[in-house]
Amino acid sequence: MRNRIIAGVIVGLLLTVGLLLFKNLGGFNEVTFTTIDEPRLVLQGLTYEGTPQDDGVRDTFKRVGEEASRRGLPLFTLYYVEPAGKLDTMKVFVGIETEDALGGFEQHEFSADFGIVAHVNAHRLVMPGPNRVKSKMKAHLMGQGANEPFIYLDKIIDPDSVEVIGLINR
Structure with a gap:
């Protein structure tokens, strides 16, 4: 006993x-939301395609991250293909928001009629995953009668603060 x-x-x-x-x-x-009218983002960066355990993904994040640090800018990521495991193929664009052409970097421009930003503030060990944030974002948009985003961009402000930007056309 x-x-x-x-x-x-x-x-x-x-x-x-x-x-x-x-x-x-x-x-x-809690994940909080704000909306933006006619968002326009011009990003300079690099695209990586391969497996998550390959050195190329680390090198891509390092190269763009160094440029972001030099300029005091947050890092953006756009996952075209998210890996389910360590051996799955992934495709990710890593960039910074600047209209300055950067040698060796690609330029991508994103615009929409409307945007929603999910603000996530938590340590990365307890931060909700991307699918959970997207689900909350979709539920929030359904409550407002808005369309689902056609693209999601992650804006990494610091290790404990991330914004997920969903772009929507009416």
Whole structure:
């Protein structure tokens, strides 16, 4: 009987510590939304196609990330094909928002009639995944009677703050 009580106290303490840690890391923070009229983004960056474990993806993020750091700009990502596992093929564009032509970088311009921005603020260990954020975004848009975004761009502001931008044509 005494062992059960001790085990129960230990389990209760572990759950309490886990919940407090989750809360402190922002695990209970809500995703908030704002809208933008006629968004236009001009991004300079690089596209990587291959597997997630290949050095090429790391090099792509490093090269664009260094340019972003030099300019004090956030990093944008656009996943054309998201990998389901380490050996699956992925295709991602990594860029920064600038109209300056950068040598060796591709330019992509995105515009729409309307946009929605999901603001996510939490430590990356407890941050909701991209599919969960997209689902919340779609539910929010359905409540407003708006169309579903035709493209999603991730804007990585810092390790604890990400914006998911959905572009919508009416």
